[in-house]
Amino acid sequence: MRIFTxxxxxxxxxxAPTLALAQNxxxxxxxxxxxxxTINIMEFADEINSATDxxxxxxxxxxxxxxxxxxxxxxxxxQQVPIGEFFLSRLSNEDAAYGIDSQPFVATSYExxxxxxxxxxxxxxxxxxxxxxxxxxAVPWPPxxxxxxxxxxxxxxxxxxxxxxxxxxxxxxxTLAGASPTQVESPDIPQAFATGQVEAMITSPSxxxxxxxxxxxxxxxxxxxxxxxxxxxxxxxxxxALDASVQEAVLTAAANAEARGWAMSRAxxxxxxxxxxxxxMNVVEPSAELMEGLxxxxxQMQEQWNASASEEAKSIIEKFNM
Numbered sequence: 001m002r003i004f005t006x007x008x009x010x011x012x013x014x015x016a017p018t019l020a021l022a023q024n025x026x027x028x029x030x031x032x033x034x035x036x037x038t039i040n041i042m043e044f045a046d047e048i049n050s051a052t053d054x055x056x057x058x059x060x061x062x063x064x065x066x067x068x069x070x071x072x073x074x075x076x077x078x079q080q081v082p083i084g085e086f087f088l089s090r091l092s093n094e095d096a097a098y099g100i101d102s103q104p105f106v107a108t109s110y111e112x113x114x115x116x117x118x119x120x121x122x123x124x125x126x127x128x129x130x131x132x133x134x135x136x137x138a139v140p141w142p143p144x145x146x147x148x149x150x151x152x153x154x155x156x157x158x159x160x161x162x163x164x165x166x167x168x169x170x171x172x173x174x175t176l177a178g179a180s181p182t183q184v185e186s187p188d189i190p191q192a193f194a195t196g197q198v199e200a201m202i203t204s205p206s207x208x209x210x211x212x213x214x215x216x217x218x219x220x221x222x223x224x225x226x227x228x229x230x231x232x233x234x235x236x237x238x239x240x241a242l243d244a245s246v247q248e249a250v251l252t253a254a255a256n257a258e259a260r261g262w263a264m265s266r267a268x269x270x271x272x273x274x275x276x277x278x279x280x281m282n283v284v285e286p287s288a289e290l291m292e293g294l295x296x297x298x299x300q301m302q303e304q305w306n307a308s309a310s311e312e313a314k315s316i317i318e319k320f321n322m
Contacts, residue, residue: 023242025058029085030069031186035210036264037139037230038062041085044137044232044257051249056242058083069185073233077131082238088124088138088231089167096305097123097313101140102169102228103305104298106317110266113140113227119319123312124231134239136254138231139261141204142269143224147217148200151284155293164192164201169301173202173225176297190215205272214279222273223286223294232257 027045031038038060045058061067067075072084073091092099100106100120107116117138125135152158159178165171166183174181179200184192186207192198193216200217202225207213213220232254239247277283286294306314 022054023056023246025056025082025238026061026066027058027083027085028061028064028066028072028075028081030064030072030087032063032210035206036268037085037141037261040139040257040261040264041232043260044253047253047256048246048249051253052246056246056249063187064185073133076233076235077133079235079238081235083136083232083234085230085232087167088229089169092168095127095313096309097127097316099167099169100305100313100316102167102226104169104173104225104301105295106298106302107227107320108143108224110140110227110262113229114262116316116320117229119316123316127312128233129236132236133233134236136232136234136250137258137261138229139258140227140229140265142206142265142272143222143227144202144204145208145225146200146202146221146223146286147208147213148219148221149217151219151282152221152290153287154289155297157290158200162197162199164189164198164203166203167228170202172301172304173297176300177294186211189213193217204268205276206268209272209275212279214276214281217281219282219284220273220276221284221286221290223291225294225298 027041029038029041033039033042042060045060049057066081067084069086070090072086075081076084089099089102092102097120101113101116107113121135121138128135146152148161155177158174161179163174163177163179163181164184165174165181166185171181171183182192182198184198189201189207189211202223205220208220234250239250242250273283
């Protein structure tokens with residue numbers, strides 16, 4: 001029979017609550033460890049671990065290794081995992097409010113993107129709350145540029161190209177430009193180009209470098225079409241179950257991650273564009289004719305967006321334009 005000393009009982013009494021409260025969360029993300037979004041999230045997880053003295057740990061499962069990108073939001077909602085990251089405008093089919101940051105030429109600078117997020121965040125928070133989710137922070141990608149084989153001087157030059165898309169807005173944009181859109185996730189870009197599935201794309205300098213775009217296209221044109229965001233959400237029930245001090249640590253780390261992530265994104269734009277040039281890509285400023293044509297498509301899409309958007313979504317634009 002096992003004998004416990006008085007000191008052993010005291011130790012058990014002291015440490016049992018700590019053990020009971022210890023949390024180890026799995027966090028799926030869509031992008032590789034080299035992408036600055038993932039690097040930022042790993043720092044977020046490290047900060048929580050440190051602030052809680054190990055009472056809360058988050059294991060980051062990057063590059064869609066735990067759940068595919070399309071499944072992450074519902075995995076958090078169904079409590080298969082308590083927390084996850086995804087591209088916010090992927091939810092635009094649920095409500096247009098989620099996709100306003102991917103509408104062409106609504107916000108094309110970081111200053112505009114910050115103002116748009118300030119207007120968007122309360123609406124997104126309310127919409128997610130109806131599904132038992134809570135946003136922790138959001139971080140933008142660099143402004144989106146055009147990747148092609150050879151220079152593009154007008155919208156007509158895009159006609160007939162097989163175009164990589166990553167959300168509904170980009171599918172619509174490509175279609176209006178006369179291209180043929182195909183949904184391709186970030187990790188699959190090199191294979192999609194290699195097999196002829198796609199011939200051109202609009203994406204960030206970050207994705208251009210991580211996919212080694214110089215292996216399959218020759219030209220990058222920084223059209224700065226939009227500044228889309230990734231969002232990190234938590235299951236509200238899982239968050240509410242945390243000790244109050246751990247909740248505070250999570251929220252503090254989230255605020256720090258958002259501020260850090262926006263700064264990382266700004267630095268990323270210049271750094272990754274320079275890398276593409278060093279790798280031999282031709283970085284060309286867009287012609288006036290190209291921008292005029294692209295902005296016309298953006299205006300057409302905005303009209304269609306206004307016709308079908310919810311009142312909540314429209315309120316974002318109204319606040320943004322104030």
